[in-house]
Structure formats: C-alpha cells, structure tokens
Amino acid sequence: MARSSTAASRLANARPDSLRSAGDGSLSREQKLELYYYMRLTRSLEERLVNLYRQTKVVGGLFRSLGQEADAEGSAYALDRSKGDVLSPLIRNLGSMLVQGAKPNEIIKQYMAKGDSPTRGRELNIHYGDLVRGFIGQISHLGDMVPVMAGVTLSFKMRKQDRVGLVYVGDGATSTGAFHEGINFAAVQRCPLVVVVENNGYAYSTPLKKQTAAKQLVDKAIGYGIAGEQADGNDVIATYEATKRAVDRARAGGGVTLVELITYRRKGHAEHDNQSYVPPGEIDRWASENDPIDRYAKRLLSEGEGGGGGFDQSQLAATDKRVLEEIDRATDEAEASPMPDPTDALVGIYADPPAIAPLWFRQGIKSAVDVHERPSSWGTHDV
Amino acid sequence: MARSSTAASRLANARPDSLRSAGDGSLSREQKLELYYYMRLTRSLEERLVNLYRQTKVVGGLFRSLGQEADAEGSAYALDRSKGDVLSPLIRNLGSMLVQGAKPNEIIKQYMAKGDSPTRGRELNIHYGDLVRGFIGQISHLGDMVPVMAGVTLSFKMRKQDRVGLVYVGDGATSTGAFHEGINFAAVQRCPLVVVVENNGYAYSTPLKKQTAAKQLVDKAIGYGIAGEQADGNDVIATYEATKRAVDRARAGGGVTLVELITYRRKGHAEHDNQSYVPPGEIDRWASENDPIDRYAKRLLSEGEGGGGGFDQSQLAATDKRVLEEIDRATDEAEASPMPDPTDALVGIYADPPAIAPLWFRQGIKSAVDVHERPSSWGTHDV
C-alpha cells in the first residue's frame, strides 16, 4: 500500500513534457468550470495586487504564483470541504485558500494591513487562516507547518473523523528539519495527511540542484516509507488527480502521501526580485509553452461533450468578467477599510489576560506617532 | 555513481541472516588480529566500567555497546588514520574511538569525572574528542554531529585535502531535523562524508517501527540522492568492507554514503534500564546466535592460512590477556587521579577572556561545599 505509486515515483528526471498526461478525473462540467474560475481568480487577484503594490498601497512585499495556478488549485480541489478537510498553504498557494473559501477582499485587506483584515493588521499578505473554512495560516519559518498539520491530522485520527489534511511545501522547504520531523512523525502515526511538494525549480534564487542531490523530490517518500505521487503541476487535472489519489488513500487509512508537483515560478521570489539568476529564455519558454491557464482553457474549449468539456469561449469570458467584477468590489471594500486602532496591538496575546496594559510611558496615549511626529529620517515600509 | 549500491539497498526487510556474508577485505593478518583486539578491548573495558559503576565510582549513567562491537570497530577501521581521517562517535561507539587512538585510562577517568580526564570533569562518559587523533566529541543532542561533520568534511574539500569524515547516528537519531539538514547539506556539497546509521533496533525503549515507517534505513539514501550501503553489523568484516567502500567513494570525490549497519542492542539504553519492553527471548537469541566477538573469533580460528586467518586459540587468548592488563593499568591510574579543582570551572569559556572572575559571594572561596557542608537532604549523583 505504502508503495502504491512506485511506478510514478520512478520517473527519473521528470520534466513536465515527460509526465503522463491526465484524464479528467470524474469532474462534472460545473466543477471543471469552477476550477477554471479559481485559476483565473488567483491570477487576476494577484495582478490587481501588483497594481496596488505599484501604487504603494500594499504594505511590504508581494508574492506571485504566476504560472503555478494549476498546482495549488488542482490539489486543493481534491479535498472535500463538506467533510471538513483542512489545508495549510504557503506563500504561493493563494489559489488553494480561494478554493477553501478565502475571499478576495480578505486578501487585499491583508496586503493593505487593514484593521478589518482577517489578522487585524498583525500578519502580512496571505498569512492567515480560518478553521471553519478549513485553512490554517502559515508562519514564515519554512517547514514548520508540516509538524503542525501532522498534529491536525493526528487529531482527525484520534477522533475517528473522516477528515484529511493537506500541507504545502516548496522544493526549498524540503531541506528544513521541521519538514523531516513532521513528515516522519505523520508517517509513523499514519496520519491522514497529504504533503504536496511544489517543485517550482527555485527557492528564492537557489536552483533545485543546490537544494538537494536527489534526482526528484518524490524519491523522499521512499525514505519515509510512505506513498509517493508525481504529476505535471501545470496540468490542473493532473494535479487534481494525483492529489485525489493521495486524499483517497489518506481517507481510507493508508497514511501519508508525498505528492510532487512539477511546475515553474515565472516571477521572482517576490516583486522586487529581478531574477537575474535565471538562465535566459527559461521564463519565456514556460510562459509561452506551458502556462497552466492557457493549457486548461485550450482543453476546456477543445474537449468533446462526452468528456464533460466542450465549453465555448463565451463561457470562459463570462467567468473572466465575473472574476474581475468580484475583484473590483473587493478592492473598493478594502480601500475603504480603516487601518487598525493602535491599541488593538495589546489585545489577545493570551486568553487570560485578554489584553495587556500599556507600558507606563504610553498610558493614555492612543497612537505613538500621532502625539509625536515621526522624524523624517525614520521612514515607513521598505523591507 | 550516487546509486552504485542500489542492489544492496534494495534488500528489503533485511535481517542479519539474510545479508550477504562478507569476504575478508584485504586485511593483513596483523590487521585482523588488531580488529579482534579492539573488539575485545571495547567489551572488556565496558565490563570494567560496569564493575566501577557498581562500586559507585562512576559518576552518572553507564552506556554499553555489548553485542555491537563489530559495527563501531569495523567501520572505524575503514578510515585511514595516516591520512588524517576524522570520526564523530555516539554513545555506543566507544570502540570507534579506541580504533582512532583513544586510551582506556582516558575513558575511565571521564566516567569517574576526574580532573585529568580529557574534559577535566566537564563532560561525561565518552563525550570527548581529540582532533589530532581524529575524533570529535559528541554532545547529547542527537543528530547535531551530522551538520558538524558536514562542516569538518567541507573543510577537507575546500582545502583539497585527501581526508574523509565519518559520523555515527543511531536508528533513533535519524528522526532528528539536524540529521536531515546535515546529510542533505553534505550531499549537495558532495562532502567526503560517511554517515553510519547503527540500526540496533531500539532507541531507548522505542522500537524501529515507531521511529520510522521506512522498511529499512538505507532507503533514506535515495531521498538524499546519495549512495547507500547496508551490511550485517555483527560481522566485523562486513561492516569494515561496506564502510570501506563508502570511504573510498568519499575519498575519490563521490560524495556522501549512508551506511546502514544492522545490529542489536543487547543491554538497556543505560545500565539502569531493565529492558522490560523487549520481547522475551530476543536478547538471548542475539547473544547466543549472533555475538560479534564469538562470530569473529570462530572465523579467525577456522579460516585457512590462504585467507590470512588460521589463528590459534592461544593467539586470541594472548590478546585477551593483553587487554585485561591494559585495563588494569588504566583503572589504577584513573583511580589514583585527582578530582578537578573547583575553580577550574571558571576557565576556558572563551579564548578571551581565558577565565571569568568568581561571583562576588565566591570571591576567595575555593570550593563551594568545603566551606559549607552540603546538607544531608542534598545528595550527590543519582540521575
């Protein structure tokens, strides 16, 4: 059982074109269109954030998943929200959060550090979660979410709940001790956990070959005694199917699966990164030949009725339009939102006490910078 | 190259008897006898320590490698001391230190916390090292020596030295984040490092199946993209040969090898452990059927002249005698050694300053417990 996908995992030196092409799973027409919707929503939302970033309305850095929409969305789609499945995204998995029900206005408010954003201005970008909708907010320290999700899924097992967890890590994050300890712990406990390794070729500027000497990341499954799956991360149906197998295995008591999705990070680590370390032509090649939305749209348009496809262009265009309207509304709402009240900073470190007292030099002072003008030599954000 | 030993590593569910039996490498008669000497020295020295422990002359716990002498000694013997190879032992690798030139009197003094022990009473049992002789002292935190040895061997590579490093970890220590980060780092850098995983079936009371879901630990090599070797850890020639292949590979620029040596811990984690968690009969079976010294002695006695063996009983008996004399002398010396001078505790935290000043309430006081009798309610050692 634990070795069920040795065949897939043996595909040495896999490159997107060498991966087996996917069927269409058993997705209904509505689901297929919904998948398209999430991919488009992710891309357009990030594009809107780029605009806001250029207008300096975003506080801090901006992270893109351009060209990786198929992997986060396809894999998250394999979970069953009605059963209470839970995932934990990383910085390039905005799409997976949207699939679980995160809303564009929340995301924009987070990026704008607004007081009514999900974290009330405490955490940045997409670092937030909602257990009710089934996603848990990441912290920056890579790898740490793997043990956490091992524990989340351990609780499913202990309570005999029919729930599955999914945690994302990048190729870079597989080098962390936390990844190792977490996946091993979950493997021994046979937790219902899917570990999706998004292999996008880079960790910041570091190419895969400086991250690991392994030929392929799915090989790590062997050392943990767990199942491995590998799929073309730019084929949304393939990522869906590979993850679905893993989710089904987890739900059936088969324990942990490591799913390697092979994709490519077309933008820099964050918006400021000029990607000078990328070999010339590489990005263009992926953009022109292997864009996951282009590929999926083509497929939706060309597929015959029998396969559940055969959409026409106007249906996709209507989705694109709907997405933009949604994002417009979200932007308006976010822009109109207030910044946090400074003293909210003192609330909620503990359940008891629910708030701490201001320090003596701040007693009665509501905002540090209102009372005393910030000297011009002390700017604001520019990490 | 990195997969050179896939054959060995594929030996699923290996048990000692299913492992291929070893040749005799290319060891000379003298070397064969020397290997016997080290195994006997290790065992007898530990037996002496047990006596001292029962006499409460040992401070703290006592750790045995009974039944594991073949793996530490055989593997360490594969290093080339004349080239400046370095190893880092764990608690059950006393034998590897002896091979590198550690002396029984040092070991006994360490266990007795003497002032002229290698660490001057600062660290316990075999936690000490000597770079000149080529071994580095471990700390208690399992896994931490793997990154350290990655760095030691990185320096060999940077300086183009013809040296190899070897680090021991137990089956339990493979679960640590430090092990993972260190072996991966060394793998990417192609450091001349051999990682010996001593699989003795238990980590304290925890059996292997609760430590990892992997069928065999050598499988972990695959996930790191490094070579793997597996050998019967109770066959000293087999451990020597497997490790020798790894050492040769490292020296030739072939990078890291993970060597799994399959053995069995016949004593408890430490002397106080009653091994109640061990299935009945298991220990006896290993003791009667698979004692590494018995096996090796038998082999030395039965081998024909041509193979370099054919020793007679008197030669082995002479070695046994020599070992006991050595240990007697070492014990006498250790017993006669002074305890440390209390104020030596303040020396050598930094190079600069070379010593710290005593705290104000200790100024002019040489020994805390001389000036003020320790209340009877405050005992001494009994961890």
Place this chain on the structure above:
Amino acid sequence: MSEVTYLEAIREALFEEMDRDENVFCLGEDIGAYGGAFKVTEGLMAKYGEERVIDTPISEAAIIGAAAGAAHMGMRPVCEMQFIDFISTGYDMLTNYVATARYRSMLPCPMVVRGPSGGYVRGGPFHSQNPEAAFLHTPGLKIVYPATASDAKGLLKSAIRDEDCVLYFEHKYLYRRIKEQMPDGDHLTPIGKARIAREGKDVSIITYAATVWKALEAAEQLEKEDGLSVEVIDLRTILPMDDEAIIATVKKTNRVLIVHEDTRTGGVAGEITARINENAFEWLDAPVLRVTAADVPLPYSPPLEDYVLPQTSDIVLGLRKLAAY
C-alpha cells in the same frame, strides 16, 4: 491519604486530567511502554492506550508542532521532553509558531510542554539545564516551575486547563526527594500567583524551583545564628510574573536577594530586578542582589558542579550582606 513525592504528584495530575477530559493526551519519547526516562508517565499507557499515550520518534520540533496542530483542533496535548535540555530543538516551533498563534491568527494553542529540568544531579551540561530564561522573552508563552509536590500537581492541572501554551518545568532533583500530602479534591494551583514559602520581615528572598529549599535552609540558619527574619517568596510562575507579590515583599522587608539555579547573565533575576526598580525603588534600603550559577555551561564532575551552582552557603552570605547594608 498518604504522602506523595513530587514525581508522583505530577503523575497524579496526568491521570486526573486524562480522566477528566478525553481531549487530554500525552506524547513524547519513551513515555508509553517504558513510562518515561524518569517513570513519570508509568502506568499511563496501560490505562489510556497507545492512542492517548504516544511514543514518538526523536523529534522534539515535531512533538511540539504536532501538539500545536492538535491543540488547534480542541485537543489538550501534554508533551514530554525526555530531558528539558532537548526543548532547544523545538525553540523555533515554540517561540514562533506556538507563542504567536493566538495573536497573529486567533488560533488557540492550549498545550503543555513538560520535562525534567535542573541540576545538582551530576547530569553535565546537557542534562541539567534550566531553560526558563530562554523563553521568558517570548510573549504568548506561560512558564511555571513548581518547588513543592502540591504545586507540582496543582500547576500541572492548571497548565493542562489553560487556554494557552504552558511550559511546565519540573525539577528532577526534587522528583523523589520531597514528599507531601496532597490537598483533597480537584487541586488547582493558579498560574501567575507566587507563594510566600516563609514569612519574614527583615530580608526577602525571591526564588523558585529547587533553590526554594536552599533559600529555606539559609533562612533558618539566619534566624538561628543571626536572629534575622527572612521571607521566602516562591514565584511558582515565571511568566506572567506576579508583580504584586514581588512588590509586596519589597515593601515589607526593603531588602531583596534573588536566587536562581540558572546562570546569571540573562537569567530571570535581571527581569525581577528591573521590575523592582520600576515599581518599588523608593522602598529599597539596599541594592537588589543575585545569587545564581556562574556563567558557564554546567560541568559534570561533583566538585565543579558544586562550585558553579548556588549553594545554601552562598545565600547565607548574600542575606548577611543585605542585612548589614
């Protein structure tokens, strides 16, 4: 009822809380079949089974991280570090993930991390640590360190019920050396409240954990030999600190000696001194002094360990200096 040791008190707390709340479970290395390196969890697995008493791989970061994940879902995990020294490998997980979960993500993380701590046992540098100062610096964590058997029980029960993460340090020197009759019923020691271990009026000692007993010995000696009345405050909780109790004793005796077993620089005594300065400076008739371990990794040989760790005689000297000030 008969007296129970500090160690048995901890075990009683575990049994009672696991009985009370099915969400409570234990995880750690060798805590199940073996009952733990010090046998604290002995009998637990036999009663509650492998699902609720989990023998884990050697992975402190995963133990703590998995506890956090389970705690998010409403479980009440109690993690054992085989020796508290190994909590260092979970430092990131505790300070960055666990401590901030409620604040940054409104996610409760009710869990306990406990383990044998402290020296005076010839354990050497890696089996004798006192890690409280390393975590004092982390808002979002709570830290308790009981000195008596009844507090060992009462604080562990409170820690398990707390809505946040509590680091529960238990002093291994005290495990089998002190005994006490347990209070009746559902005994809870409140987190955040110090205890007056001995009333006095001339000089105060503020301390916690094993050195509470040394402080009491020194106090007795001073009463006998110098006729001085020494108050001993046992903090019990290190974070959040009981400022009220600290200020009260300063106002009463006007002279304070802080004693801890941990090394001096960056230890908890500094924080206490700062709080006294801020809140009760006018009440001080003498400087706040510290008796602590010397700033070295704790050596293992008896003469060295004895020299490095604070002894009763040191406290006596400190008290005399303060009294004479």
Place this chain on the structure above:
Amino acid sequence: MSEVTYLEAIREALFEEMDRDENVFCLGEDIGAYGGAFKVTEGLMAKYGEERVIDTPISEAAIIGAAAGAAHMGMRPVCEMQFIDFISTGYDMLTNYVATARYRSMLPCPMVVRGPSGGYVRGGPFHSQNPEAAFLHTPGLKIVYPATASDAKGLLKSAIRDEDCVLYFEHKYLYRRIKEQMPDGDHLTPIGKARIAREGKDVSIITYAATVWKALEAAEQLEKEDGLSVEVIDLRTILPMDDEAIIATVKKTNRVLIVHEDTRTGGVAGEITARINENAFEWLDAPVLRVTAADVPLPYSPPLEDYVLPQTSDIVLGLRKLAAY
C-alpha cells in the same frame, strides 16, 4: 574617501577579511549568485568563487553546524541568516554545540553568524526580530549589534578574527539610511567595549542598535526644550557586557534610562538593571527605567508597529520623568 552606508560597511568588512585570510568563507541562503536578500554579499561570489561563497539549502541548523565543524578545522566561517528571525531554528546548535565547544571539549569554534535584524520596517512578526536576549543567556557566545556604519565594519572584522563564536546582528532599518566615512586602514572595533555616543551630565541613556539614533534625537530635543544634558551610551557589544562603561555613566549622571527595541520582559534591559544595582546602587538618584517594545509579537500594520515599538517621544517622556525624579 567617500561615505559608505551601514550595509556597504558590512560588505567592505567581508571583502577585506576574505582578502586577508583565505580561511574566511561565507555560507547562507541566496548569498552567492543573488548576493543575498538585502544584497549585502553582492559581488562576493564573483570575486571569491562558489567554494568560498556557498549558497546553501534552507537549513539554518546545518549552516550553523557545518560552520562549527569547519571552524574546528581552522576555517573562519561567516554564516548569513537570510533574516535573523530564522536563527531560531539553529538555537539548539548554537547554544548547545557551538557555545560549549571550547569549554567542554577544548575545541575552538571561531565563527560568525550574522543577519538582518530589527523592526520599524513593516516586516511583521517574523521579519523584524531582535534575538539578542534569547542568546544573552548562553555563556560561550558573544553578541554584537552595531549602530553606526563604522562600527558595523569594525565589529564585523573583529568578529571574524575572534577566537570564539560571535553573533553579529545588523539592523536592517539602518542598512541604507545611515552613511559615514570609514576610518582609514585596518579598522577594528573592539568587542566588549561600549561607546559614548553623546556626552552628557544630567541623565544617561544606555542603548544599542537602531534605538541609538532615537536616543540621540530625544537627547537633542531635551537639550533644546529642557536645557538638559543627556549622555547616550551605545553598548555595541551585548555579551560580554561593558560593565565599566555602564558604571561610569551611572556615576556621572546618577539617572539611567535603558532603551531597547526588543520586547520588555526578559529583554537585555533587565540584565543591565541588575548590574547597575549590584555595582552602583549608591550612585542612583532615581530608579533605572526602561523604554522598550510592548510584550507582543511585533505586528505588521504601520499603526500597530508604531504603537508597539519604542519611539523618540517615549524616550523623551522617560528622560523627563527621570530628570524630575
């Protein structure tokens, strides 16, 4: 010579030391081809090659551990943490292995761990940390935290030459905001020596890193508005602490405000307060006070971050309170 920024000063130190000693090498995430997240190491790989400027996997514990191993063999590794917040995952390696190597095993471990630290940059809870207090508690480590460009250079060069492990925290807010002409020649700032950043006689501020500049602003304001003369001590080295300089300023002004950007409880200010109490209590005309961050994980939204971190106005209030005492 033209002025160089704090960031360029760090880079100059790296180039000079790598030139001077072939045993010096750098390792860290994205420091090579990319030149580091903040471009501190830009140009280094081009000059010294991949062997001496190593792009590592995302493995802080391995970076630190490997540095230790190389240092044992006589190399002089300089580790970069991409953000100093990630040093937490190397906490065990630093405090247990590195810090104790000389003491327990007589093995030198000369290495530097450096990285962008500190807030005021909207970095949120995991890109703004000040980890000095977490390590203050570890004998065997040294800690420096420069406030000026020339100290940034001089301390890094000294750290690389030190025979022990030095944690070198560089404040990312200062990277490109301050500039200075570098002293000529082989400029070394001694480790363990504080600096009088501004002479004064009425009140003292003891601080380090970015808040040195806020302290100087507040001092100026007080001089102008209140006619008070404020002395500002820039510690530069946190461990070992320069007791002499601390005592000297106490004896001079008799009033001390300690300022740090880090959270309050368990921060460095407590230790300084304790040392002042022990060594110069009689010289105090007022309690030692602290202006620090509030005890919360640092939030990211500007109004929150501004509220949590110490501002110049807070220091002004603190100084006025002390002066009026």
